[in-house]
Amino acid sequence: MKRLCSLVFGGLVLALAMPALAQQPIVIKFSHVVAVDTPKGKAADRFKQLAEERTKGRVKVEVYPNSSLFKDGEEMEALQLGSVQMLAPSVAKFGPLGVREFEVFDLPYIFDSFDELHKVTNGPVGKLLFQKLESKGITGLAFWDNGFKDMSANKPIKLPADYKGLKMRIQSSKVLGDQMKALGAIPQVMAFSEVYQALQTGVVDGTENPPSNFYTQKMHEVQKYLAMTDHGVIEYAVIVNKKFWDGLPADIRTTLEGCMKDATNYANEIAKKENDDALEAVKKSGKTQILIPTADEKNQMKKALLVVHKENEGRIGKDIIQQVYQATGFKP
Numbered sequence: 001m002k003r004l005c006s007l008v009f010g011g012l013v014l015a016l017a018m019p020a021l022a023q024q025p026i027v028i029k030f031s032h033v034v035a036v037d038t039p040k041g042k043a044a045d046r047f048k049q050l051a052e053e054r055t056k057g058r059v060k061v062e063v064y065p066n067s068s069l070f071k072d073g074e075e076m077e078a079l080q081l082g083s084v085q086m087l088a089p090s091v092a093k094f095g096p097l098g099v100r101e102f103e104v105f106d107l108p109y110i111f112d113s114f115d116e117l118h119k120v121t122n123g124p125v126g127k128l129l130f131q132k133l134e135s136k137g138i139t140g141l142a143f144w145d146n147g148f149k150d151m152s153a154n155k156p157i158k159l160p161a162d163y164k165g166l167k168m169r170i171q172s173s174k175v176l177g178d179q180m181k182a183l184g185a186i187p188q189v190m191a192f193s194e195v196y197q198a199l200q201t202g203v204v205d206g207t208e209n210p211p212s213n214f215y216t217q218k219m220h221e222v223q224k225y226l227a228m229t230d231h232g233v234i235e236y237a238v239i240v241n242k243k244f245w246d247g248l249p250a251d252i253r254t255t256l257e258g259c260m261k262d263a264t265n266y267a268n269e270i271a272k273k274e275n276d277d278a279l280e281a282v283k284k285s286g287k288t289q290i291l292i293p294t295a296d297e298k299n300q301m302k303k304a305l306l307v308v309h310k311e312n313e314g315r316i317g318k319d320i321i322q323q324v325y326q327a328t329g330f331k332p
């Protein structure tokens, strides 16, 4: 009798708890390393808003900006382990994962415009790069723009010789290391979250960023010069843990794919303006002098940096580089 009562009671508790258990939202932890008021910060929040609205609360997106959950060097492993479900790292951070082909994006001056960039991100090369992630337990969903990178330092940097001996912070990309070495500078790989302090204390002398990252990380407070070199891009790959994504209920995954598409359009719509506004804010601060390269200075920089393309054919793959040249019309 007593056993029957506890069975009935247990069943009752379960029956009462079931709806609540069933209603637990699917949680997507989305970690990134930049500030909220940046192209990526705003696009991540937009994805959150759309996903929670369109799934009527069946999905909850927790966005962790500014390396508040995982920083560079930790993010990818956390994603592979499933400690986080979504990331949007710069394409310059896939080399350590063993997918060196992504470093094609880092080749100096390979892109002259967002249009050229989109021919690659929305084309066969973009698809190919995402396919290479599958064997790492990662699925690529989209590419988000940020902007063109500019060099900064505490001395006027106009010509290749001006970079000689400077310690320059870079992302974890061999191509970017070669880029700095080609200028006679000393590359230092460092997590994004550590750059401000390293500039402030002189651990590094300079770095490269689009204005949105330069301004929102307050680098204008510790860098006297920003040279508008536009020598490379910061582009993001939005990625998810493959097991998590494949395990989603089909209707939810379809809805989230739609949300990602709209968040991607939003990210790429706002990217240029976010950077233009950030550059204006840097100018307004009066703390950093903006250097506009002359045509001759730009040519000398290009000439000094084109060697990096040849040097990395073996690493990236000559075929992939050729495909990007074709898509962008780049003439080495």
Ligand code: LMR
Binding pocket: 033, 034, 089, 090, 146, 171, 191, 192, 209, 213, 234
């Ligand atoms: C950097 O490390 O400089 C950038 O990749 C940071 C970012 O995500 O924009």
